[in-house]
Amino acid sequence: MNFVRQNNNSVDGDLVAGNKSETTFNFINAQTIDELTRLYDTMKGDGVGESSGGTFCEQLEHYLAASTDGDVRGLESKLRESGREDQISAAMRMKEQATKAVMRHQTSRTAQRIYTIILDELYTNFSLTVAPIIQAGATRVDVDQRIHHLLQNTKIMLGENVLEISVRDLWALLYFLGGNCHIRWDKC
Structure with missing residues (x-):
């Protein structure tokens, strides 16, 4: 076994003394964008x-219930x-804002479909990319990085985004999904 000693390092990125592996998931479906x-x-x-x-x-309605x-x-x-x-207070406010945003569009079948697509994407990609690393015991930093990546990819998928949905939205x-028993941030 070889040992590597490093002293007095100053880096802005990753410092690796050995192997480093990263996996990036980009699930953007052309049919969804169309x-x-x-x-x-x-x-x-x-x-x-x-x-x-x-x-x-x-x-x-599936996501609302x-x-x-x-x-x-x-x-x-x-x-x-x-x-x-540390997220509870903000998460409760954000969940309420998300619920109100969905309710504001209850007269539009078109806007409902847009929200359904977004919720489907968030739920599916959370289940496929975030939940497995939670189950594997990943750190909060790693989980949050995966969530950030999921949010950014979903934002990109929105394209023209006539509802002006932001990354914060x-x-x-996601908190809306968590509050309605669809996702979780801890192990099963």
Whole structure:
């Protein structure tokens, strides 16, 4: 076994004395981008697009309702039990803002579809890229980096983004998903 000694190093990036492995996930589906473009075009005229008649589509209702077949803890409990007490206050406000943003668009079937696509992307990519490293015991820094990457990729996917959804709004939607029992930040 060889040992490497390093002294008096000053770096702004990674300092590695051995092997380093990084995995980057970029899940951007061209069909999703095409559908978003069509939906945006529909909304451009009146800002509403297709009317919903005041009801929510079935797919969006799935995310609005708290799931009863999984982890039914509330958002505050999930954050506390995953060592994220520092996020509780902001997360509760952001979750409420996300809920209100979705509700503001209840008269637009088009906007509902856009939100459904976003929630599908966040949920699926969280499940495929963040949850596994949580289960593997990754540090909070590593988990947060993966979440940041997920948010950035989702923001890129939005393209023209007629609803003007920011990265912070996407982060709020993650708390929305956590509060409605769809995702968690601790091991199962």
